[in-house]
Amino acid sequence: MNLIDDESNIIDSKLGNFDWVRLFSKITNTKIGDDVFIGFSNLIQNSVIGNNVQIASRSVIGFANENYAVIEDCVWIGAQAIIDPGITVHEGAVIGARTHVTKDVAPFTVVKGSSEYTHERKVTGLKKPNFRKFLLYHLQLKERNMYIKADANGNYISDRINSSYYEYLTGIS
Structure with missing residues (x-):
């Protein structure tokens, strides 16, 4: 069971279970594990993505x-x-937002910055990304025709979720 938003393009790729691909993302020749969240407007090509991965937008x-x-299991990738x-x-x-990764990243390491300068440090106690409850909630919305959709002007409208409900659904505070 996966949720693939409209306007996403998946070509010659294999998805696992409970994956969520948001609007305008393009995935080509990629294998994706289970419980993966792929944000808006991502471009993913010739890749292998593990389980419990979160990829922010763009x-x-x-x-x-x-x-x-x-991308191995339990990786967080920031926007852009x-x-x-x-x-x-x-x-x-x-991986921090707007970071350009040009060399392998060690396990449980935080990397941020441009290819000219990166700051790395080991992390401990990292929680496994889990968006399954959030995904199931949005699948229910889609079944009831209440999910994100374009209005007459081409703007996409979605429901509003407050932070406490998001924390309940994802386990992330």
């Missing part, structure tokens, strides 16, 4: 070449991050 992972990017082809982001790593 990120680019891999390119249209033979070198696969590998770029992960070059041939890179492995190991388990539990966190």
Whole structure:
């Protein structure tokens, strides 16, 4: 059971279970594990993505070449991050927003900054991303025709969720 938003494009790719791909994302020649959240307007090509991965909006992972990017389990990727082809982001790593990743990332490491400057540090006690309750909630909305959809002007409208309900659904505070 997956939720693929309208206007997303998935080509020659395999999704796991309980994956959620948001509006305007394009995924090509990629294998995706279970419980993966892919935010708005992402471009993911020639990649392998593990389980319990969260990818924020407007990120680019891999390119249209033979070198696969590998994102292991329980990785968080910030908005507008770029992960070059041939890179492995190991388990539990966190990639900061607008970070350009040009070399492999060690397990349970936080990386932030441009390719010229990165700050790395080990993290402990990292929670596993879990959006399954949130996904199931939105699948129910879609079944009731209450899910995100374009209005007459082409603007996409969704329901509003307050922070306490989001925390209940995701387990993330």
